[in-house]
Amino acid sequence: MYLLIPAAGMGRRMGSQRNKLLLTLLGKSLLSWTLEAAFKSHYINWIGIIGQPVDFPDFQKMISGLSTNKSIELIEGGSTRQESVYKGLQALPPEAEQVLIHDGARCLATPELLDRCAEEVVKCPGLIAAVPVKDTIKVVDSSGLIQDTPDRRNLWAAQTPQGFEVKLLKECHEKGRQLGWEVTDDAALFEKCGLPVKVVAGEETNLKVTTPVDLRVAEFILTEALKKEEGRSKKEEGV
Numbered sequence: 001m002y003l004l005i006p007a008a009g010m011g012r013r014m015g016s017q018r019n020k021l022l023l024t025l026l027g028k029s030l031l032s033w034t035l036e037a038a039f040k041s042h043y044i045n046w047i048g049i050i051g052q053p054v055d056f057p058d059f060q061k062m063i064s065g066l067s068t069n070k071s072i073e074l075i076e077g078g079s080t081r082q083e084s085v086y087k088g089l090q091a092l093p094p095e096a097e098q099v100l101i102h103d104g105a106r107c108l109a110t111p112e113l114l115d116r117c118a119e120e121v122v123k124c125p126g127l128i129a130a131v132p133v134k135d136t137i138k139v140v141d142s143s144g145l146i147q148d149t150p151d152r153r154n155l156w157a158a159q160t161p162q163g164f165e166v167k168l169l170k171e172c173h174e175k176g177r178q179l180g181w182e183v184t185d186d187a188a189l190f191e192k193c194g195l196p197v198k199v200v201a202g203e204e205t206n207l208k209v210t211t212p213v214d215l216r217v218a219e220f221i222l223t224e225a226l227k228k229e230e231g232r233s234k235k236e237e238g239v
């Protein structure tokens with residue numbers, strides 16, 4: 001399975017001076033955690049990291065410090081996530097039939113989630129990981145007045161991985177560029193083209209590290225996950 005990792009953002013909402021994916025979370029960069037999950041996946045064997053050239057030396061250093069037998073390519077990104085993914089799609093090997101796209105900033109996604117999406121994407125044209133929304137969501141107009149309260153049972157929070165047939169996704173991106181569509185995820189392009197997108201169970205802990213508070217929450221989630229993993233391996237060893 002082919003995996004594209006958009007990692008070419010600026011991290012404006014993090015208020016960081018550099019790409020937030022180079023910030024440290026429990027001793028490793030955010031991007032290292034994302035890559036480690038991809039390395040543990042049973043299906044992913046090709047990884048394209050989409051980044052800004054200024055970050056490539058840091059990315060190279062990071063990759064050389066991690067052990068993997070998977071193919072890794074660095075791909076130059078664009079000025080928006082949409083453009084970065086477009087460029088990533090152009091850089092896929094010609095034999096790639098399906099692709100998973102997973103934000104570098106969703107550094108807590110588990111290898112199991114990546115594998116679940118990899119297993120499903122060969123059975124449908126498009127999918128996304130998502131979780132049911134827990135809050136009551138309001139539609140608010142420009143004067144600050146509530147216009148609607150959509151039925152929560154129909155609302156899901158979109159995550160990545162998102163997975164697609166490469167040929168179809170390339171066509172959707174081309175159409176989006178021609179018609180000037182601006183979207184925040186790839187599923188939206190599929191939807192606008194009238195193509196079906198399936199929802200696969202995401203993970204509540206698969207947050208996108210966007211603000212400084214997210215970083216602290218991620219630290220807590222990761223600490224708990226590592227404790228659990230340690231407990232499991234001790235049990236297996238009979239300690």
Ligand SMILES: Nc1ccn([C@@H]2O[C@H](COP(=O)(O)OP(=O)(O)OP(=O)(O)O)[C@@H](O)[C@H]2O)c(=O)n1
Binds near residue numbers: 006008009021103104
């Ligand atoms: N031009 C861009 C913008 C974003 N991304 C990637 O898309 C993912 C989701 O974007 P977001 O969390 O918004 O990251 P940033 O764009 O870095 O953050 P901000 O919007 O706060 O600047 C991230 O992994 C980010 O690196 C990208 O590849 N290319």
Ligand SMILES: C[C@](O)(CO)[C@H](O)COP(=O)(O)O
Binds near residue numbers: 081103157160186208
């Ligand atoms: C793709 C995504 O992570 C799904 O939740 C999200 O849409 C990225 O959007 P952002 O505007 O770049 O944060």
